[in-house]
Amino acid sequence: MSSPAGFQPVHRESTSSLITRALREGIMNGRLPAGAQLSEAGLAAEFGVSRGPLREAMQRLVQEGLVRSELNRGLFVKELDEAEIRDLYLTRTAIETAAAYTLAHSARASEGAQRLRERAAAMAEAVAAGDLNALADADFAFHEELVSLSGSPRLHRVHETLMVETRMCMTALQETYFDPEDQVAEHSRIAEAIAAGDDEGLRREIEEHMQEALDRLVRAGHQG
Amino acid sequence: MSSPAGFQPVHRESTSSLITRALREGIMNGRLPAGAQLSEAGLAAEFGVSRGPLREAMQRLVQEGLVRSELNRGLFVKELDEAEIRDLYLTRTAIETAAAYTLAHSARASEGAQRLRERAAAMAEAVAAGDLNALADADFAFHEELVSLSGSPRLHRVHETLMVETRMCMTALQETYFDPEDQVAEHSRIAEAIAAGDDEGLRREIEEHMQEALDRLVRAGHQG
């Protein structure tokens, strides 16, 4: 047994890590709405653990910036005003552009582009089925796949937080897709720019895509 | 007292936040070298607190990616191999490029460029004095200022972690500046590109600057 191969170290997760993910999920889907206080006793009871591990998980969320801490008062889900939403999309643009660049210049560029085409196709199916919820899921899956394919652990970690914030926004504003067909087309163009290795086009497509998504969100915020 | 103005909410910091910063500092300057285990009992005794707040601080570092957690075994300062260092600089390039862009297109572009010129001048002074340690400090101060001036809380938060990792690398590899004069010149060119609003030049200067810094680090890693 001296030259083993093919096995990865078993991945066991700590309690605080599990709770962190559950809380992130709650923030995304609006079960923990913006501005809400995270009650230690209440949440600990729900998760069936004591306050210790729960506090550790909440400190992770503070570090992520999803939660704001007020000393001796409690932790509150961060509220995103317009300036924050703009900053969110500024950062998303930076991260996803870098990820797309890296992918486009990597050996797996064409394979990656294919994977993204499939994600875009899934979006098209959702549109055809008239399922706007599935469209939103496929939309997020596309962007997560894009960053995953870059192979960068740092871009991936940062992006994960940004996606939670994006979903939180969309949930809060009940935003719906104005022109679903165009949504699919924008994503397809990004995939094709990666396949073609078109740096300038890639940057332009992502920039425009983000700008439009941001405008939609800001408009929805002004109306809602 | 109904229309007060000019006061900001008092900023009190939690214990875990203070400890987090102290630990980050330790990772940067090599007091907690890569691969070292963070002993809960030992560190708690040093800080004069119980293990509770200390564990909360350590979970923040896990979320930041500065520390790796092995279940029931402990927390260890993350070790950076060549692939990780490349990823670090990839991410730094993404963040700092976005920050520079934002600053260059903002109303405070010229003011910001001036601040950066002053930082570059401080680097030049360090070089003239032959103080390579002060040069390193001024170098980091330039990049921190650049991201701060962007006004983006997200870019700033991410960048903070990246700077810790960068310093950790340089400390571990005992890297020294090969051509200090050129270092100053590279930074000056970035400041001038911001002042001129030269997007393309800005991207090129930052890209080259990062690439050279990365190459230096990788070479130092191969030799050390």
Add this chain to the structure above:
DNA sequence: CATCTCCGGATTGTTGACAATCTTCACAGG
């Protein structure tokens, strides 16, 4: 010699209790 078992010591994970702080409300005084 290699392997298995078991044990002691050390470290981490978790818990419940205690101390400190904040919030809310009622109430007295100017």
Add this chain to the structure above:
DNA sequence: CCTGTGAAGATTGTCAACAATCCGGAGATG
């Protein structure tokens, strides 16, 4: 009416003890 006081209740911050797990070596067994 506005301000200040004080106590009750609830929540957060901290701690020390307990349980679970891991690591090392001693010793037995084949």
